[in-house]
């Protein structure tokens with residue numbers, strides 16, 4: 001009884017401290033937006049990591065700056081820098097890790113404010129990355145700092161990482177750190193990724209991905225005598241026809257129990273990402289005519305998204321058997337496939353400790369049940385799950401997902417304050433007696 005009372009008292013002090021830190025939260029978000037960490041190519045990674053490290057060192061964190069040397073995309077010109085900050089409580093216990101990516105996507109057209117100034121207007125902070133996900137990063141920092149100030153003798157540890165390249169696959173960021181053991185379940189037990197999923201939703205995971213390039217082959221000849229050649233594009237046309245008749249209707253039937261949002265993505269899907277055959281596209285301004293050729297090669301990239309009920313090997317087989325079938329009706333048909341990228345679907349259990357802690361915190365702070373969702377695409381949870389072998393991971397953070405990557409991207413200040421309180425309550429429930 002006494003302990004419970006003490007915990008409740010500390011929790012209300014924590015929430016009050018977060019309210020009082022609203023200006024700090026705004027300034028920190030603005031400062032993070034001020035770094036134009038555009039990816040690609042990957043700019044100002046080191047600068048933002050040094051900024052985070054300087055701030056967190058002052059608050060008692062031990063900070064490591066880690067370059068993902070040799071990772072996909074890393075070069076001397078565009079080094080992939082990451083920061084991991086760890087604060088030890090007074091007693092042994094579990095570690096709660098907040099992971100945010102520091103990179104943002106290109107600015108694009110249509111902005112009415114400077115995308116890197118951090119303009120505050122009508123209760124919102126504007127800027128590229130405001131919602132995806134510098135607002136979430138700032139919220140997690142304030143939550144951790146206030147928790148440490150008020151509950152210094154907690155059990156366990158808190159970590160905050162700022163990582164590279166999420167927008168381009170995360171290989172120079174979370175994947176690298178996971179390979180180096182930073183997400184080893186022996187040092188980290190709970191992970192929150194403050195991606196912008198709305199303050200009352202918990203994202204449990206994502207669907208799987210299989211990108212495959214198919215190439216069909218023919219025989220080059222003069223376009224006036226196509227019978228002397230063999231058209232690779234027609235072979236690819238047969239593949240597309242088979243996709244239309246066989247694969248697309250079958251995918252409609254593969255419905256999932258995963259709570260994917262939007263709802264249309266609660267099934268397996270397939271996108272024809274690109275197709276190319278014959279002469280290369282002429283450069284802009286070129287006015288000559290193409291030459292008459294039968295194309296001898298055609299390439300197509302397929303983006304297949306699959307559900308947790310499917311096995312990745314079955315998804316691979318689906319394409320192979322389709323190609324074999326097309327070959328039966330086309331004597332000269334020849335095709336090869338190259339797998340470009342794959343991600344296994346992941347979904348954290350609703351009974352997992354991190355889900356329970358954040359659920360309770362949302363109920364207490366917002367007075368309603370959270371929605372549990374799954375992302376149609378993927379994010380860095382894939383590396384934490386697959387390489388780090390840590391299943392106790394969710395995405396939870398402020399900001400409206402639909403605003404990510406848009407012009408005039410913003411994050412609502414009250415949203416940030418509310419989700420900072422949810423984070424600080426979650427820390428209290430996981431790290432206090």
Ligand SMILES: [Zn+2]
Pocket residue numbers: 101132133166195196
């Ligand atoms: Zn993001």
